[in-house]
Amino acid sequence: MHVGGGFIVFIVNFLIRRLAQGVIIVFLVSFLIFTLLRVIPGDPVRLMAGGMAPDHVIDQIAEDMGLRDPIPVQFVRYMGGVLQGDLGQSFIRPASGAAVGGASFDDNTRSERAEVFDLIADTAPFTLQLALLAMAFALIVALPVGIYGGLRPGKWPDRLALYMGSLFISLPNFWLGIVLALVLSVNLGWLPAIGYQGFAYTILPAIVLAVEIAPFLIRSLTVSVAQNMRENYISVAAIRGIGHRRIVMAHALKNASVPLLNLLGVQFSMLLGGVLVVEFIFDYPGLGLLTINAVLQRDFPLIQGIAIVTSAAFVVINIIVDLVATTIDPRLEY
Amino acid sequence: MTNISNIDIPAVDNVQALTIAQRVVLGAWRSYEFRVGFFVFSAMVLLAIFWPMISSIDPLKINIRAKLMPPAFMGEGWSWTHPMGTDQLGRDMLMRSLVGLRYSLLIGLTTVVVMLAVGALVGLLAGYRGGLTDTILMRITDAQLSIPMIILAIAILGVARPTIPAIILVLGLSGWPVYARVMRSVVMAERKREFVRGATILGASDLRIMFLLLLPICLPPIAFVAVLDIARMMIFESVLGFLGLGVQPPTPTFGNIIADGRKYLVNAWWIATVPGIFLFLTLISLNLMGAALERSRNRVHGGEA
Numbered sequence: 001m002h003v004g005g006g007f008i009v010f011i012v013n014f015l016i017r018r019l020a021q022g023v024i025i026v027f028l029v030s031f032l033i034f035t036l037l038r039v040i041p042g043d044p045v046r047l048m049a050g051g052m053a054p055d056h057v058i059d060q061i062a063e064d065m066g067l068r069d070p071i072p073v074q075f076v077r078y079m080g081g082v083l084q085g086d087l088g089q090s091f092i093r094p095a096s097g098a099a100v101g102g103a104s105f106d107d108n109t110r111s112e113r114a115e116v117f118d119l120i121a122d123t124a125p126f127t128l129q130l131a132l133l134a135m136a137f138a139l140i141v142a143l144p145v146g147i148y149g150g151l152r153p154g155k156w157p158d159r160l161a162l163y164m165g166s167l168f169i170s171l172p173n174f175w176l177g178i179v180l181a182l183v184l185s186v187n188l189g190w191l192p193a194i195g196y197q198g199f200a201y202t203i204l205p206a207i208v209l210a211v212e213i214a215p216f217l218i219r220s221l222t223v224s225v226a227q228n229m230r231e232n233y234i235s236v237a238a239i240r241g242i243g244h245r246r247i248v249m250a251h252a253l254k255n256a257s258v259p260l261l262n263l264l265g266v267q268f269s270m271l272l273g274g275v276l277v278v279e280f281i282f283d284y285p286g287l288g289l290l291t292i293n294a295v296l297q298r299d300f301p302l303i304q305g306i307a308i309v310t311s312a313a314f315v316v317i318n319i320i321v322d323l324v325a326t327t328i329d330p331r332l333e334y
Numbered sequence: 335m336t337n338i339s340n341i342d343i344p345a346v347d348n349v350q351a352l353t354i355a356q357r358v359v360l361g362a363w364r365s366y367e368f369r370v371g372f373f374v375f376s377a378m379v380l381l382a383i384f385w386p387m388i389s390s391i392d393p394l395k396i397n398i399r400a401k402l403m404p405p406a407f408m409g410e411g412w413s414w415t416h417p418m419g420t421d422q423l424g425r426d427m428l429m430r431s432l433v434g435l436r437y438s439l440l441i442g443l444t445t446v447v448v449m450l451a452v453g454a455l456v457g458l459l460a461g462y463r464g465g466l467t468d469t470i471l472m473r474i475t476d477a478q479l480s481i482p483m484i485i486l487a488i489a490i491l492g493v494a495r496p497t498i499p500a501i502i503l504v505l506g507l508s509g510w511p512v513y514a515r516v517m518r519s520v521v522m523a524e525r526k527r528e529f530v531r532g533a534t535i536l537g538a539s540d541l542r543i544m545f546l547l548l549l550p551i552c553l554p555p556i557a558f559v560a561v562l563d564i565a566r567m568m569i570f571e572s573v574l575g576f577l578g579l580g581v582q583p584p585t586p587t588f589g590n591i592i593a594d595g596r597k598y599l600v601n602a603w604w605i606a607t608v609p610g611i612f613l614f615l616t617l618i619s620l621n622l623m624g625a626a627l628e629r630s631r632n633r634v635h636g637g638e639a
Contacts, residue, residue, distance in 0.1 A: 024473065024477075025473070028473070028474070028477035029477055033486075033489065036490060037489065037493065040494045162367070162625055163367075166367075166621040166625055170565065170614055170617035170618035170620075170621050171614060171617075172569050172573070172588075172614070172617070173569075173573070174572070174573060175572075175606070175610040175613065175614070178595075178596055178610075179606075179610070181599075182599050182600075182603060186599070186600060266479075272485070273485070276485070276488075277573055277577075280577065292488065295488050295492035296492055298492075298493055306485070307485065307489075310485065
């Protein structure tokens with residue numbers, strides 16, 4: 001890191017470089033998903049128009065929507081829209097709500113189709129709330145277990161961290177979700193499980209998600225705390241007369257938090273995968289449920305929109321993670 | 335990776351005679367977790383392989399008269415014919431779970447082999463060649479890392495037909511980037527060392543150096559950690575099955591049995607629970623072995639991850 005004005009220049013350079021790389025990544029992702037969806041067999045128009053629609057109607061709709069053009073032409077047209085902030089319209093969902101995939105092809109009562117952007121913007125806050133709560137739960141468990149494990153390598157706190165990590169990572173999230181719903185919701189009646197009618201409905205899904213995240217946090221914390229405690233600056237700090245508590249809290253933990261942050265960036269996609277499954281089990285109205293439904297209904301514009309938004313989120317989160325990591329540990333240069 | 339020969343190893347003569355891989359396995363074997371995991375895992379694998387051969391029960395045979403029987407000692411109407419109970423169509427839960435375990439293991443193992451092969455190749459090429467090859471390969475890797483793997487998997491399997499090879503290919507192809515990254519960094523470190531330069535001077539071709547010199551050194555430390563990924567892939571396979579995007583019924587898999595059992599959760603809790611327990615036992619044994627191997631590898635390689 002540089003001092004004063006140099007630091008600002010460094011930050012600006014860093015942001016420009018990383019954002020440029022990010023744009024390329026998002027572009028590649030969109031192209032990949034776009035091509036895959038069109039190469040793979042399965043005609044979405046058939047689903048949109050209803051099974052009974054005659055072939056000429058299907059061809060007509062496909063023609064109107066430009067789905068019979070060459071893939072590169074379609075892609076350029078699509079990206080043109082994306083650059084103007086237009087993610088297109090859902091194939092299937094009407095603006096009013098429920099899906100109409102099965103409706104008859106000549107049904108004129110069918111309303112305007114929903115904007116992909118609106119669908120994502122409506123569901124994203126729910127997912128964010130779920131993810132943040134899950135992260136909080138995971139940290140509450142992982143911080144004490146992981147730090148203790150790292151401070152006593154080879155002793156029982158270390159074993160506890162190992163066993164707890166192995167146990168949590170071996171619980172398939174969908175199975176755990178079902179079992180917890182059965183025990184906590186059906187049998188004991190402590191927590192509501194299905195749907196969303198208030199904050200309480202976030203708790204159970206968040207617990208399941210936290211169990212999935214916690215092992216990674218525990219493992220990363222144990223390893224990095226143990227590594228930091230072996231470093232010279234820790235033993236020197238003790239000679240300098242700094243108390244043990246302060247050494248652990250202010251010095252070792254501060255440096256051990258860098259790998260934890262990086263983990264957050266790398267494991268973002270895993271978190272999203274977990275969100276998908278958990279939202280599906282608990283019928284939680286977030287981005288994950290939207291994604292699964294979009295896939296099952298072959299709603300191409302929606303799948304593409306979600307892929308673009310998630311890869312953009314991935315890029316942004318990784319930039320933030322690296323920025324924060326540099327401020328914590330100035331030796332890191334990105 | 336540090337120079338192995340420079341690490342201070344307690345001077346026991348026969349230790350030096352072992353290869354690094356053997357030392358890692360031996361080190362893991364000494365830990366209690368590894369042995370427990372190994373025995374549980376072996377028991378599960380043997381059961382999954384041999385029980386369906388020995389037993390005369392057909393996992394697909396419907397017997398309505400014997401439907402919804404609870405597991406042994408767990409309520410009224412159980413019998414030794416079906417020690418784990420039966421499902422809503424009177425099919426034996428033990429047999430269905432074991433057949434599910436077969437598919438799960440098959441798909442988990444093959445997927446990790448595909449992941450490892452693709453990842454190691456990309457990483458080897460990128461790390462050894464460097465320059466433009468490296469940049470292009472790594473940008474592709476980054477792009478793929480930024481697509482949540484499960485979205486990719488369900489997008490492909492949801493739109494195409496989920497057959498077993500398709501599942502293996504999709505999971506394998508979406509999981510390789512991490513291996514590519516690790517492999518690349520290891521290869522980049524090794525490539526600058528003496529023996530590679532020596533081989534180059536002696537006229538060894540690039541292919542020879544990559545596959546005969548670098549690969550045997552760089553692959554084992556990565557392959558040990560891949561044990562953990564077998565467990566991860568088995569979870570993915572069951573998630574896909576649960577979403578209806580895995581191996582299709584009537585073939586029983588953990589995912590589709592549990593998805594079925596969810597409907598009968600209140601009256602017949604065992605339909606969803608029994609396969610879950612089999613899956614959990616297999617996963618935890620794999621994870622214990624994987625964790626022990628990883629720790630042992632880190633010790634052998636001087637604490638480097």
